[in-house]
Amino acid sequence: xxxxxxxxxxxxxxxxxxxxxxxxxxxxxxxxxxxxxxxxxxxxxxxxxxxxxxxxxxxxxxxxxxxxxxxxxxxxxxxxxxxxxxxxxxxxx
Amino acid sequence: xxxxxxxxxxxxxxxxxxxxxxxxxxxxxxxxxxxxxxxxxxxxxxxxxxxxxxxxxxxxxxxxxxxxxxxxxxxxxxxxxxxxxxxxxxxxx
Numbered sequence: 001x002x003x004x005x006x007x008x009x010x011x012x013x014x015x016x017x018x019x020x021x022x023x024x025x026x027x028x029x030x031x032x033x034x035x036x037x038x039x040x041x042x043x044x045x046x047x048x049x050x051x052x053x054x055x056x057x058x059x060x061x062x063x064x065x066x067x068x069x070x071x072x073x074x075x076x077x078x079x080x081x082x083x084x085x086x087x088x089x090x091x092x093x
Numbered sequence: 094x095x096x097x098x099x100x101x102x103x104x105x106x107x108x109x110x111x112x113x114x115x116x117x118x119x120x121x122x123x124x125x126x127x128x129x130x131x132x133x134x135x136x137x138x139x140x141x142x143x144x145x146x147x148x149x150x151x152x153x154x155x156x157x158x159x160x161x162x163x164x165x166x167x168x169x170x171x172x173x174x175x176x177x178x179x180x181x182x183x184x185x186x
Binding site for chain 1: 096102132
């Protein structure tokens with residue numbers, strides 16, 4: 001049985017492939033739907049558009065797993081920074 | 094209720110803090126226990142030692158969340174590459 005961490009890593013992989021399909025990369029519509037469904041609380045639509053354009057570095061409308069994971073890393077590290085601030089404030093009370 | 098993707102990102106954060114504790118970074122023993130418990134199927138002990146030393150860039154025995162997430166990214170991308178090869182082989186059969 002996988003650990004919680006292994007399960008989390010699997011979830012990120014499988015979620016990418018759910019929206020990428022057999023072709024193995026995300027096109028514009030897949031990226032939009034993925035963010036709408038899977039990360040609704042993270043970003044406003046304008047920020048999503050900006051990030052998605054940056055991820056599509058070759059401007060060929062294809063975002064592979066590695067670029068997608070960079071986005072997830074950025075979001076998770078930003079959330080982690082908020083979490084740390086929140087925990088410090090909580091400890092002070 | 095968080096999506097599966099949001100839950101996965103939370104799990105990675107909370108797992109880090111479970112082993113980092115209040116100090117907010119992983120020391121050698123915490124890193125070893127985390128890898129043993131949370132990623133038992135990924136790496137042999139020698140590879141873990143090597144990666145852990147690389148992560149501790151300042152050689153002060155402290156690994157923060159951002160460095161830790163780089164390790165998770167590397168592992169997940171490696172797993173993803175294996176997954177893609179496996180899926181291609183499966184489709185050919």
